[in-house]
Amino acid sequence: MLNVGSHCAIGGLNIDFLINIVLLGFLVCTALAIVFTKNLLASAMLTGIYSLLTAGFFVVMDAVDVAFTEASVGAGIATILMLSTLKLTGFDEDPARHNVKAGLLAVCGVGVLLLYGIVDMPVFGSPTAPVHMHVAPHYIYQSMAEIGMPNIVTSVLASYRGYDTFGETVVVFTAGIGVLALLGASNHVPQSRVAPMSQHIILRVVSKVLIPPIFLFALYVQFHGDYGPGGGFQAGVIFAAAIILYSMIFGLDTARSVISQPLIRLLSAFGVMLYGCVGIVSLLNGHNFLDYSALAHDPLHGQHYGILLVELGVGITVASVMILIFFNFASRVDMVQEEQ
Amino acid sequence: MLNHLPILQVILPLLAAPTCLLLKEARLAWAFTTACCMATLAISVMLLLQVIDSGVIVYSLGGWQAPIGIEYRIDSLNAFVMVLVSGLSSAVILAARESVAKEVGADKQVLFYIAYLLCFAGLLGICATGDAFNVFVFLEISSLSAYTLIALGSDRRALWAAYQYLIMGTIGATFILIGIGMIYMMTGTLNMHDLAERLPEAAHTKTVFTAFTFIIIGTCLKLALFPLHLWLPNAYAYSPSIVSAFMAATATKVAVYVLIRFVFSVFGVDFSIDHMPLQQILLVLSLIGIVWVSIVAIYQTNLKKLLAYSSVAQIGYIILGFSVGTVLGLQASLIHLFNHALMKGALFLAIAGVVYRIGGCEFSQLSGIGKKMPWTMAAVVVGGLSLIGVPLTTGFVSKWYLVSALIEAGWWPAVAVVMLGSLLAVIYVWKVVEVAYFGSPEDGYEGAYEVKEAPLSILIPTWMLAASNIYFGIDTRFTSTIGHLASQTLFGAGS
Amino acid sequence: MAYLAQYNYWVVVVLMMIGLYVVVSHGNLVKKLMGLSIFQTSVFILYISMGKVDGGTAPILEEGISVYSNPLPHVLILTAIVVGVATMALGLALVVRIKEAYGSIEEGDIQEKDKQSC
Secondary structure (H helix, E strand, O other), X not given: OOOOOOOOOHHXXXXXXXXXXXXXXXXXXXXXXXXXXXXXXXXXXXXXXXXXXXXHHHHHOOOHHHHHHHHHHHHHHHHHHHHHHHHHHOOEOOOOEOOHHHHHHHHHHHHHHHHHHHOOOOOOOOOOOHHHOOOHHHHHHHHHHHOOOOEHHHHHHHHHOHHHHHHHHHHHHHHHHHHHHXXXXXXXXXXXXXXXXXXXXXXXXXXXXXXXXXXXXXXXXXXXXXXOOOOHHHHHHHHHHHHHHHHHHHOHHHHHHHOOHHHHHHHXXXXXXXXXXXXXXXXXXOOOOOOXXXXXOOHHHHXXXXXXXXXXXXXXXXXXXXXXXXXXXXXXXXXXXXXX | OHHHHHHHHHHHHHHHHHHHOOOOOHHHHHXXXXXXXXXXXXXXXXXXXXXXXXXXXXXXXXXXXXXXOOEEEEOHHHHHHHHHHHHHHHHHHHOHHHHHHHHOOHHHHHHHHHHHHHHHHHHHHHHHEOEHHHHHHHHHHHHHHHHHHHHOOOOOHHHHHHHHHHHHHHHHHHHHHHHHHHHHHHHOOOEHHHHHHHHHHHOOOHHHHHHHHHHHHHHHHHHOOOOOXXXXXXXXXXXXHHHHHHHHHHHHHHHHHHHHHHHHHHOHHHHHHHHOOHHHHHHHHHHHHHHHHHHHHHOOOEHHHHHHHHHHHHHHXXXXXXXXXXXXXXXXXXXXXXXXXXXXXXXXXXXXXXXXXXXXXXXXXXXXXXXXOHHHHHHHHHHHHHHHOOOOOHHHHHHHHHHHHHHHHOOHHHHHHHHHHHHHHHHHHHHHHHXXXXXXXXXXXXXXXXXXXXXXXXXXXHHHHHHHHHHHHHOOHHHHHHHHHHHHHHHHHHO | OHHHHOHHHHHHHHHHXXXXXXXXXXXXHHHHHHHHHHHHHHHHHHHHHHHOOOOOEOOEOOOOOOOEOOHHHHHHHHHHHHHXXXXXXXXXXXXHHHHHHHOOOXXXXXXXXXXXXX
16 A cells, blocks of 8 residues: 555545544544443443454554454453453442542543643654664564564564563463462362353354364464464464363363363463573573574574474463463352352 | 573573472472572572672673663662562561461462462562563563462452552553653663663653653552552551561562662653652652651551551652652662661561461450560561661661761751651550550450460571661661662763 | 644543543442553553554565564564453452452442451
8 A cells, every 4th residue: 555645744644544543433432332331241342342443453553463462362352251250240330439539630630641742742653753763673674684584573572572472471371370379269160050052053063163263273373473463372362262162162061171270270381481491492502591593503493493482382371371261260150150 | 601690580480480380289389489589599699799790781682682682781779679679588488388378278379389489580570671661571470470469368358459459550550651652652762771872862852751750650659659559558468478578578679679760770860850850749748658657557456557557658768768869868768678678578577477376466466465475576676676767777777878868968857757757656666565565465365375486487587587687787888888889870870 | 634643642542541530430340440451452552553654564574565564562562462461360350259258349338348347
């Protein structure tokens, strides 16, 4: 798509920018709808829509990897978790409001401060903004020579800033540990009482048809991240989504008998360890932590191996933690229903 | 391996955490965690010696030079804070086994130690890094694990405290993220050293001003500066005792470090102190905080909560020294950072012993406890004297430097407030002493007669910290030298 | 038109205010978390908007394309999204436990019960 010129000019409203305006408009409306909806179930569904709209906006902004993540993580996993929580806590919101004045004051303060900050921001989309001048050109023009992968986001994510991604994997692991500590089943796991949806023949057949392609797609996303959008995070979430779909249709017990809890726990730790061990191997080879050039004679090959391995580590941890979190929320629902 | 110390410092506990998941028994997990903390302490001491010896150490992660990649940049300031964090974490974890066994459910104990390691690693990661965004990532590791640790408290109010902390903490972290985004927007870099070089060009813009404000508010939320401290008292009071000790001794200190790092190393002295009303605002907030929160502390009837409020007041002293904006003031801040960690570490560990024996620390339960648990309560008294600032304790050293910095700047009213704060501390410490030594056990609860001294495994680490309160109160060479070195470097870098 | 040029940043401000308002003034704990997620998303939009270059394409190298959008904000926000969902999961787990312990997830009720037990 050719650039029509600076959009400050009169004819500057190109189609991308129009879509951008409309999408963000929808986004604000959805946010307001979330605020004013009294029914929490409806609000939760609206947050799903909100995430999808955000993902759409990210695509318009050329951030395809981010859009992919937002769609799978924000619209998928977050919504499922919210719905399972609401199942346990009830769907109605108390209309009473607290600290309205203090809240409005704080909100207005933040708003005014931000508006003040916007005044001096570089014009949106300007190619000469400082953001695009310093570090970014190095990634865009050198990454092919230094790392050899078409997807720059993967290069930056897994290698240039691989340590951030390591930290991020640990964050996911931490969340898994936290949920386990809070909701972890005590000694007995009750027989699942939640009626699986397997009596719905259409759901059963469709999901049986769908699940294998979902797994296949997860693998594609996992290993194709160097060429197109995708990588460990997205693949992990998609993989987990297939398992979650399976356990929703065929019941938690069936899913648990397929995937044992201890195994999932081990895998969540294994992913982090795999990532860390790649770093340790570079250390032992005399290079700095996470310097993948140390992994093979040819630095470029080293980078390939390194990125492949760390993305695998990320995928394993993300998938297993997501499954772990879902199982723990779901068995809580079972426990409560058993008590009733 | 010696040149890899900066990274080993962080990844040792970080990789120990998933390894710990393989251990089935709480006892093993505890031993493993303790060994890791000790090893990390050794590394951090070696690192400090290296820094003193040879100056700033730069370590490029992934072999990519900053600002293309992320770097670790160790100078005397963060080496000092890392020694503090790993030292206190080691002392606290030493005492943890029996206390955790009593306060945390049997099936949650291994998870407790994993979360402890993660939180510890996150805090070290925040200190070591030279990259602004990396701070955010490690901040979240330490925060998420801290929420988990707090929620493991046996009282249901622990859950509510953890939730409130989660909300406030996430808002704080997101504010920091906005600030980092805006300075990135104006400079095109995320590396702190690089930012310091490129920010002056954009320093006059409103965007940088906004970014600065967001980062300051965000860190002040995290370090619980009055009036943003509301999450802290409940979080400290209802979490497991070991967690109270750990958090009080390390987490807020690291948040103070982040504030110092951003103000001095990223934005620079010229910008932060000369162009911004930061000094005045922090001065006023810290003074009001010291007086107001100390008064609130006096009215508490729960020992942990009393100390939690006292922590907020003590943070006021740290920020007060910082807001003077001179080398001496910053030195006073850093000294108090260290000393306060020792005081609160000793006090909260002693309370862990009390809670272990009597199951709580409401004043009504503590009546006459001084006779039943003489050693534990003696440690509380030492810590309390240090809080007040009695000579021969670390508290005196802190106050001495703080007051000299204030006098040097000619801020006499502030000196008066510091004295008032000490008087208020006398009152709340006296309240504890009165209950513990002059109350009779009959007024306490029924089992008070059978109460014994805390187990040695808790008592020994408690006394290690209590003794260091006295040691560093007499021999001030370590704290004052490092404090001076660090604050000189920070001011030198800015001008 | 000059105002419209910064349209994305205006939206960021609006979303941030909406999110923060929900967090502060709504009493329902799940709703608060929803507000928190709106608040965080606004920051994601800020970052991604600053990475956009007029006429640029997604930062995946291809023959014949010379203008790419900035990949670095994408990487940062990918991280932030995952951190956000991790926080959300932990927050929801806390809400479930609070419901079990207090029997309610309304802030007012919980504070009321805490006062009574004191």
